[in-house]
Amino acid sequence: xxxxxxxxxxxxxxxxxxxxxxxxxxxxxxxxxxxxxxxxxxxxxxxxxxxxxxxxxxxxxxxxxxxxxxxxxxxxxxxxxxxxxxxxxxxxxxxxxxxxxxxxxxxxxxxxxxxxxxxxxxxxxxxxxxxxxxxxxxxxxxxxxxxxxxxxxxxxxxxxxxxxxxxxxxxxxxxxxxxxxxxxxxxxxxxxxxxxxxxxxxxxxxxxxxxxxxxxxxxxxxxxxxxxxxxxxxxxxxxxxxxxxxxxxxxxxxx
Amino acid sequence: xxxxxxxxxxxxxxxxxxxxxxxxxxxxxxxxxxxxxxxxxxxxxxxxxxxxxxxxxxxxxxxxxxxxxxxxxxxxxxxxxxxxxxxxxxxxxxxxxxxxxxxxxxxxxxxxxxxxxxxxxxxxxxxxxxxxxxxxxxxxxxxxxxxxxxxxxxxxxxxxxxxxxxxxxxxxxxxxxxxxxxx
Amino acid sequence: xxxxxxxxxxxxxxxxxxxxxxxxxxxxxxxxxxxxxxxxxxxxxxxxxxxxxxxxxxxxxxxxxxxxxxxxxxxxxxxxxxxxxxxxxxxxxxxxxxxxxxxxxxxxxxxxxxxxxxxxxxxxxxxxxxxxxxxxxxxxxxxxxxxxxxxxxxxxxxxxxxxxxxxxxxxxxxxxxxxxxxx
Numbered sequence: 001x002x003x004x005x006x007x008x009x010x011x012x013x014x015x016x017x018x019x020x021x022x023x024x025x026x027x028x029x030x031x032x033x034x035x036x037x038x039x040x041x042x043x044x045x046x047x048x049x050x051x052x053x054x055x056x057x058x059x060x061x062x063x064x065x066x067x068x069x070x071x072x073x074x075x076x077x078x079x080x081x082x083x084x085x086x087x088x089x090x091x092x093x094x095x096x097x098x099x100x101x102x103x104x105x106x107x108x109x110x111x112x113x114x115x116x117x118x119x120x121x122x123x124x125x126x127x128x129x130x131x132x133x134x135x136x137x138x139x140x141x142x143x144x145x146x147x148x149x150x151x152x153x154x155x156x157x158x159x160x161x162x163x164x165x166x167x168x169x170x171x172x173x174x175x176x177x178x179x180x181x182x183x184x185x186x187x188x189x190x191x192x193x194x195x196x197x198x199x200x201x202x203x204x205x206x207x208x209x210x211x212x213x214x215x216x217x218x219x220x221x222x223x224x225x226x227x228x229x230x231x232x233x234x235x236x237x238x239x240x241x242x243x244x245x246x247x248x249x250x251x252x253x254x255x
Numbered sequence: 256x257x258x259x260x261x262x263x264x265x266x267x268x269x270x271x272x273x274x275x276x277x278x279x280x281x282x283x284x285x286x287x288x289x290x291x292x293x294x295x296x297x298x299x300x301x302x303x304x305x306x307x308x309x310x311x312x313x314x315x316x317x318x319x320x321x322x323x324x325x326x327x328x329x330x331x332x333x334x335x336x337x338x339x340x341x342x343x344x345x346x347x348x349x350x351x352x353x354x355x356x357x358x359x360x361x362x363x364x365x366x367x368x369x370x371x372x373x374x375x376x377x378x379x380x381x382x383x384x385x386x387x388x389x390x391x392x393x394x395x396x397x398x399x400x401x402x403x404x405x406x407x408x409x410x411x412x413x414x415x416x417x418x419x420x421x422x423x424x425x426x427x428x429x430x431x432x433x434x435x436x437x438x
Numbered sequence: 439x440x441x442x443x444x445x446x447x448x449x450x451x452x453x454x455x456x457x458x459x460x461x462x463x464x465x466x467x468x469x470x471x472x473x474x475x476x477x478x479x480x481x482x483x484x485x486x487x488x489x490x491x492x493x494x495x496x497x498x499x500x501x502x503x504x505x506x507x508x509x510x511x512x513x514x515x516x517x518x519x520x521x522x523x524x525x526x527x528x529x530x531x532x533x534x535x536x537x538x539x540x541x542x543x544x545x546x547x548x549x550x551x552x553x554x555x556x557x558x559x560x561x562x563x564x565x566x567x568x569x570x571x572x573x574x575x576x577x578x579x580x581x582x583x584x585x586x587x588x589x590x591x592x593x594x595x596x597x598x599x600x601x602x603x604x605x606x607x608x609x610x611x612x613x614x615x616x617x618x619x620x621x
């Protein structure tokens with residue numbers, strides 16, 4: 001037979017072996033091991049002359065094939081209790097089948113790869129890293145005053161409590177919600193708002209159903225922002241929408 | 256293309272670019288003149304605003320940009336800096352203690368000890384870099400195992416979890432006895 | 439909050455994040471339980487799809503991410519002149535398929551199926567973010583276990599690894615039939 005196959009074109013010994021079986025239109029469950037081994041060896045020998053590097057795996061398979069071939073030549077040992085004869089090719093067949101199952105599914109993977117490549121995802125807004133950074137540098141603050149003793153005691157406490165019943169009175173206490181707004185807080189709020197949204201309408205800086213005190217504090221914060229040249233205010237005409245944008249040249253991100 | 260197809264394309268372009276896209280570029284992409292394109296974008300932007308959607312389209316010097324609506328801002332910030340001003344709460348401290356001493360530990364096991372849902376506390380600790388996933392348990396559902404991070408050890412001056420002070424068995428025992436007496 | 443307000447917040451969160459956001463985080467942000475949150479996201483995603491919008495919401499392993507609709511691909515490409523993505527080679531595809539179905543899996547186990555050293559392929563896949571280390575096997579030498587990533591799901595448009603196409607069982611069935619005939 002003609003040898004036009006080049007080893008470099010195969011993904012590995014299974015790929016080559018599988019190709020030979022397909023090319024010879026062989027029933028995978030009845031591999032003519034002599035013929036296949038010969039073809040396989042011929043290709044490997046040919047390639048061996050060119051490169052030794054990629055050879056080891058192919059040679060390992062060659063050895064396996066030769067071993068099967070020799071076992072097929074041996075007279076069949078009589079099995080006790082009429083057990084079914086194990087075909088020396090069985091293990092190889094099982095491996096080929098498993099390989100084929102994965103190889104088959106790659107076709108569908110390829111199609112899906114093509115379809116999915118038409119969909120784009122957006123990068124995270126670069127401004128978001130500011131929020132995340134703030135969070136990271138704060139570990140010290142977060143754990144401020146906490147010693148390992150506290151953790152040690154907390155664990156003891158948990159173990160202790162587990163034995164006791166939960167204190168029903170205490171566990172029913174709810175935390176008291178903070179209801180205090182500061183101008184500083186609201187300045188940060190307006191600045192952060194402009195990081196995510198480059199242009200905000202005046203009414204948008206007030207949250208819905210806010211209390212009067214919050215409106216007042218927010219408005220004072222806005223005035224402060226204007227004074228500190230952090231934001232610009234514009235209005236196309238009387239009674240038109242008042243628009244807040246970043247003051248040109250101010251770098252909110254560095255604030 | 257029909258109008259809603261044009262709107263869809265503009266939407267996709269603005270979404271993916273992440274920054275302001277000039278009118279000219281958008282007009283070019285949908286093969287329309289600038290005036291028509293501008294009108295379509297305006298309609299789309301108005302629709303977003305009228306429907307109080309979470310995404311808005313704003314104009315900036317003849318370019319257009321997609322951004323989040325201001326009224327959603329608090330929720331976004333809550334994700335990224337939810338713990339900004341509060342320190343380690345009792346609930347977090349206890350959860351951290353359990354993770355430190357029982358690691359690797361699953362959320363389920365933490366819940367078992369504390370008797371309350373551990374989702375929030377564990378997420379917070381992971382977010383703060385104090386706890387992290389360290390593998391999966393072999394039990395059904397292969398739940399995530401949590402442990403403390405290098406930052407945690409560094410902060411408290413340990414080099415390995417093996418250095419954590421051993422629990423004083425006596426204290427535990429005493430406390431249990433005490434509990435019995437109290438009952 | 440009313441339903442459309444909740445939808446708006448989810449929209450804003452998904453828009454701004456630029457990565458898949460877990461159901462737990464979204465549920466936390468809108469103060470709803472996970473089941474309700476999931477239902478709201480599903481409704482929103484369906485609406486986007488039904489209205490043939492330019493933006494879609496996809497599920498990735500219990501997390502959600504916003505992306506462009508495939509039908510807008512040509513227009514986006516016309517603007518960004520994005521060159522076509524280099525597809526994976528046959529060798530990488532085969533390796534990835536084995537990882538996807540057999541995860542968590544060691545290099546050794548991959549090599550057993552493909553009969554060829556898996557170092558290069560696995561490294562490439564890890565480099566491209568399609569596979570990652572997920573732990574260590576308990577067998578001698580504690581070899582690294584590999585699994586697929588969220589990027590893998592995105593790359594092939596799966597919503598979870600549970601959605602992988604069935605492996606062809608026929609090949610095995612045939613062998614049984616054949617064995618029966620032979621008897």
